[in-house]
Amino acid sequence: MLDALVHQGKFGEDYVRVLASAAGLLVSKDDVDHDGVDLCIKLPGQSLRGWAPMIEVQIKTTSRPRRRAAAFDYDGLNQKQFNRLAGANFVVPRYLFLIIVPKDAAEYAALNTGGLLLRDVGYYVSLRNEELIEQPSSAKHVRIDVPTANVLTVNTLRRLISADPDQDRG
Template sequence: MLDARNHQGKFGADYVRVLASAAGLIWSQDDVDLDGVDLCLKLPGRTRNGFSPRIEVQVKTVSRLQDRRGLIDFDNLDQVQFNKLAGPGFTVPRYLFVVHVPTSAAQYADLHTSGLLLRHIGYYLSLESRDPLPEPSSKRHVRVKIPVSNVLTAASIRALVTENAALPTG
């Protein structure tokens, strides 16, 4: 059986995988996380904005959210992780996905006659406009503020992938 920390993290990643599947996207992951990327989500095939548009995401989980005036204060991103998401210039757009999970693993999912319920909800944030930190440390954390309107749904994940596709040149 997984320990509580790994169980929570795995559930968060699986939550994102389910939404990506519902959006008609495919996901992949590197065999080793050296780049701060947990999942790559892409729409296979040719689109009006390019071939197989994709995004890369770092998935974090939290069992207690701090919601202040429509913004979620997320403090569980260390400076090294932050720098792997922050700033412009990534070939593939990167996002932080934060999944709010129940405090008890027994409440992660429920089956009802109407379908499967996954708890609770996920959010996304681009850190492209934030500057990377000089001399980052994995022992220090960065607070990021996520708008509560940035809810992860099948539609919002698909939009992140397709709206970030490189526009054709020429």
């Protein structure tokens, strides 16, 4: 059996892979997580943005979400991780995906006559408009507001890849 946190993180990545597959998108993973990117998600072929537009994502999971008004307060990124997602100086748009998972790993998935149910829900946020932290520390964490309206679905995943990153403020 996997360590509980490794299991939770793997499920989060697999959750995103399932959504990308359902959306008809391609998923790849760098051989080393050097740049703070867990997955690259690409639309195959030509689109309004050109050939094979893609996004890069950092996936985080939590089984104890802290909701405040219309957002989750997420404190799981340290300052160095934050700087790998923040600002507009990326060729490929980057997003933070927050996957809310059940506390009990036995509840991650359920099969019934209607199909396979993955629990619970994923959310996304762009940190493109955030200022970089000068002299970032891996010991200090940054609070990220992840809007509850930014639900990660097949359609929103396609939109994130197809949209002009300068127009997407999510």
